[in-house]
Amino acid sequence: MYVFTNTHVLAQDTVSLQGVEVIAKKNQLSQIGKKTEQIDSTIKEQFKLNSIADVLSLNTPIFIKNYGPGALATTAFRGGNASQTAILWNGFNLQNAMLGQSDLCLIPSFLFENIDVEYGGSSSLWGSGAVGGSIRLNNNTLFDQGLKASSNFGAGSFGLKNISTNILFSNRRFISSSKIYDSRSVNNFNYLDTTDKERPIKQQKNASYDFLGLMQQLKFLINSKNILSVNAWLNTNKRRLPSFSPLAESKTYQRDDATRITANWSFINSKFRSGVRAGFFEDKINYTDSLISLFSKSKTQTIIAENENYLTWRQHHQLNFGVNFSSSSAFTNNYESKKTLSRASVLVGNKFSFLGGKWLTYFSARAEYFSVGTLPVTGNVSTEYNLTKHFVLMASTAKVYRQPTLNELYWLPGGNINLKPEQGYTYEGSINYKTQISNVSLFISGAAYSRKIDNWILWVPGVNGNPSPINVQQVWSRGTETTWKIHYYKNKFSYKVNVVTGYVLSTVEANAQENDNTVRKQLIYTPRYTVNANFLVGYNKTALTFFNQYVGYRFTTSDNSQWLNPYQVSSLRLNYSVETKLADFIVFAACNNLLNKNYTILSGRPMPLRNYEFGITIQTKNKNT
Amino acid sequence: MISCVKDKPQDIVQPQVQLTNAKKVYIINEGNFGSGNSSVSLYDTGNDAVIENFYQTQNTASPTIGDVAQSLTKINGKFYLVVNNSGKIIVCDDQFKKLSQITKLSSPRYILPITNQKAYVSDYNGNEISIIDLNSNTKIDSIPCPGFTEEMALIYNKAFVTNIKRNYTYVINTINNAKTDSIDVGTNAGSIVIDKNDKVWVLSGGDQTNNIAGKLSRINPINNQVEVSYSFNVTESPFHLCLNRTKDTLYFLSGGIYRMAISDNNLPSSAFIAKGTKTFYGLGVNPNDYTIYASDALNFNQKSNIYIYNTNGSEKKYFKAGIIANGFYFE
Secondary structure (H helix, E strand, O other): OOOOHHHHHHHHHHHOOOOOOHHHHHHHHHOOOOOEEEOOHHHHHHOOOOEHHHHHHHHOOOEEEEOOOOOOEEEEOOOOOHHHEEEEEOOEEOOOOOOOOOOHHHOEHHHOOEEEEEEOOOHHHHOOOOOOEEEEEEOOOOOOOEEEEEEEEEEEHHHEEEEEEEEEEEOOOEEEEEEEEEEEEOOOEEEEOOOOOOOOEEEEOOOOEEEEEEEEEEEEEEEOOEEEEEEEEEEEEEEEEOOOOOOOOOOEEEEEEEEEEEEEEEEEOOOEEEEEEEEEEEEEEEEEEHHHOEEEEEEEEEEEEEEEEEEEEEOOEEEEEEEEEEEEEEEEOOOOOOEEEEEEEEEEEEEEEEHHHOEEEEEEEEEEEEOOOOOOOEEEEEEEEEOOOOEEEEEEEEEEEEOOOHHHHHOOOOOOOOOOOEEEEEEEEEEEEEEEEOOEEEEEEEEEEEEEEEEEEEEEEOOOOOEEEEEEEEEEEEEEEEEEEEEEEEOOEEEEEEEEEEEEEEEEEEEOOOOOOOEOOEOOOOOOEEEEEEEEEEEOOEEEEEEEEEEOOEEOOOOOOOEEOOEEEEEEEEEEEEEOOOEEEEEEEEEEOOOOOOOEEEOOEEOOOOEEEEEEEEEEOOOOO | OOOOOOOOOOOOOOOOOOOOOOOEEEEEEOOOOOOOOOEEEEEEOOOOOEEOOHHHHHOOOOOOOOOOEEEEEEEOOEEEEEEHHHOEEEEEOOOOOEEEEEOOOOOEEEEEEOOOOEEEEEEOOOOEEEEEEOOOOEEEEEEEOOOOEEEEEEEOOEEEEEEOOOOEEEEEEOOOOEEEEEEEOOOOEEEEEEOOOOOEEEEEOOEHHHOEOOEEEEEEOOOOEEEEEEEOOOOOOOEEEEEOOOOOEEEEEEOEEEEEEOOOOOOOOOOOEOOOOOOEEEEEEOOOOOOEEEEEOOOOOOEEEEEEEOOOOOEEEEEEEEEOEEEEEEO
């Protein structure tokens, strides 16, 4: 029930402006013809003190290469590597320009109102790196919500402590959202070493961490046609890195600091939308290992400016066009001097709808200037057809690429200025079925894809044994994904079963090295089979979820001569709500690795045995309730 | 397009191998850093048989070597396998069955026997040379030695210790274990040999980052003076200096395989065996038959290729060893 019923019309007007910023339009276009999934809000609530690495690992077919709690976590998405997944924050790619990857462990999930996974490549829309797929982290704060505040206090095994606060103020013209977080842990955990029969229980030490950050958003509705928003996300993350030999002393410290500031202006009218966006991104990594006198500092700065326009030029045609400029500079002792990569691109696309909107087709093309070498012209053609009200058929094809990173080009010794971008074509088709039978809703989705990437970059020993990156391989990734959701609601009860499966063959098709034994072999750390299942029982705002994850064999050598065994781990998460007149309280608890399984995701990096998290959220009453 | 593949990989069955009485070649395979998948392979020169995981087959009860096997040396009839990132040296009998292990080492690289009772161990980050009692196989003392010490050579009661991070090869008096001198040989020097004239040769790889060229230096071990020094192009980073059986011909890697006579007045202008698409990582010259053994580590993440070349440079044989084969021990 709206409190301000007398301003209903205006409220409607402002509400209708939710999500109309230009980036939302781009998200819509990008997912035409492709499997796209949003993380369920109830599930997301249960992971509010975890990083997106945990959310994605347990709820999507993306394999998260996680070195352990608090340690580096990157993606293997549809058989691609970490730099072949775009991590998009409100449409800006967060990948570190030196490394070509982001550490998902440093991205808390509670910062984002929506976490979407877009399967399949979209280089023409998102640029370099959107090869295997994209993870979209969106801030979607709403106008006219009044003042809301919530704080989370969490604790857990191994000295885990979490605090986060979210203060939202919004009226019909203005939004301010402030989020702060601090997550820290001593992180000395026990694990099982099966190779040591005398003392199998060992303790992982030297892995403590402290992640601290602030995200501030301001959004202004200037008038009914113009929205201005400014977002800032500052964070500083300190952690110790344990030795590879668990019992050995480690004096390795890493500090990752990031400053991310973006500004957006969107103009909207019924036929035309236009947006101007700019961003400044700075990543600093300070790595020290005093045992070997290694003190490494690096800094990258990226500036992005873009304009995008959406014009409905005929009743069923929407044209989009835009320009993008980005420039990344790196400062490190490991390069000869400061190095800069600049890119300028033009994008044009058109969306058609036929048969009263039942059939959508979109194509786009992007051409780029690159300051080092050339980048391919990319494009995509996508279509989706609502066969019946239950079935949607989708198909998409795209040219995708990843530009070489600053490290690959300039690292001394070994950097290779003659590297070409990794590039190839991706094809996919999918089908969605959804239905509602009385209290039961059913959603089933299946997707199949194939992607061949040429000029795949690998670091191999160079002239002096020092590794050097070369365009050495062709890799063919293909596979299927399915999603099964059965949700049953009755009165205040809800029961949900969600299952996602992934099957990935990602094999080397050609390799230029003599007597190489990698051809037709699966890429390392790319499990062929993953299954995530969860079962949720909810009552009102209280929910108990059981998660079960199966990850198949992961090869650890590229000739597939060595591998890690599959693992299956389970966990339980509970949210229990108590509502009072003054505030709402949500008590939450989690038990990870419920069955106390001994497993490793990556070779030599133990994972903890059974462990716990618990805490409480206190939030102010919603003004509309 | 997407046919289901059985997930469980086929277990790799070690073929039954009949060994001959001929000389054996042991191949040291580092494995991947942090993965604990080091191995030692055995090659029988009598029948070309290869046992890829020889240590494992001889030590079935405890088959794991550890992380990054760096070097293998035979002292007093026992094998000393230096395991760098596990901070230990595994001592085996002549059949490669484990007898004991030497611990309390930081990150050991090479072991050099000084007497029947005493050996030195170089170290990546310990800033010291460890002294080992070969009777008890324990560390009994150390000699402070800054930097990343690597291969060592013994002559005239002097141990010459190469150093990757310093520009100097240190000289240690092996009687009183005191550091007595340091010789400027350039940076990134890791390999050292003593030729038939009792001259010490040290190869430094240089430092491309700082535009410093590598050098090949000949040292007179009597007065510790550099007699001759040859400079490489700054774009080259030579490594892995070896000698042939008669100790008159030097071999090293710099992309391809290079060789020069100790009497030559210039560095070789071209490779003796071209690199091609190979990535040579380990090198050795069999003292029994002059053949040249080179390992190709490929992409660092699969079984290495071992190439055996005749002295005229023609390929004699190739076989697979473990991951990142870095060197050879010839019986």
